[in-house]
Amino acid sequence: MRTLVLDKGFLPTRIVSWQDAISLLFVGKADVVEEYDAVVRSPSVAMRMPSIVRLRRGASKKPQRIKFSRLNVFLRDGFRCQYCNAEARMSELTYDHVLPRSRGGRTVWENIVTACRPCNAAKADRTPTEAGMPLPRKPFRPTWLPGGGGIRVDDGSVPEAWRSWLA
Ligand SMILES: [Zn+2]
Known part of the structure; x- marks a missing residue:
């Protein structure tokens, strides 16, 4: 079991073992944000394992x-086509202008999504609405990327509770 450490400003900073997280809690350097169901027992104490803790001190790093x-863009979208949710390799993915360039759509975070080749071809020069291919989430400028920030996570093993903090 691992614990995600957030800084004072709730930005993910690192991943530690749950033992290290408990040490942070015991010395008063951090507070629990989320817990696992699993309980850890010593002769005198029983406590739930911390899943996410937040450091009490330390300035937040400026958002990168x-x-x-x-x-x-592929990292932000988890290498998944945003239209059909298929996961693909980088070589099989394209990036799609949500509002097509021919309509003045710009090449910016808020207008670009990861798309597989079939979806990209199917959508063509249309908006998602016109193409009948609604986007499950609006593209956004990320403040953190897996592997792009200070911490690396193997996406397959990310505890559910972490997801909203890492998104
Ligand atoms: Zn697709």
């Missing part, structure tokens, strides 16, 4: 400005 790039 994440460079707009093809790779970073």
Whole structure:
């Protein structure tokens, strides 16, 4: 079991073992944000394992400005086509202008999504509404990216409770 550590400003900073997280709690350097169901017992105490803790001190790092790039768009979208949710390799993905360039759509975080080739071709020069391909979430400028920030997570093993903090 691992614990996600947030800084004072609730930004994910690192991942530690639950033992290290408990040490942070015991010395008063952090507070629990989320717990696992699993309980850890010592002769004198029983407590639930921390899933997420937040540090009490330390200035928040300034949110990084994440460079707009093809790779970073794929990272933001988890290498999934935003229209059909299929996961694909980088070589099989394209990036799609939500509002097509021919209609003045810009190449910015808020107008670009990851798309597989079939979806990209099916959507063509139309908006998602016109194409009948609604987007489950609006594209956004990320403040954090897996592998792009200070911490790396293997997406397959990310505890459910962490997801909203890492998104
Ligand atoms: Zn697709």
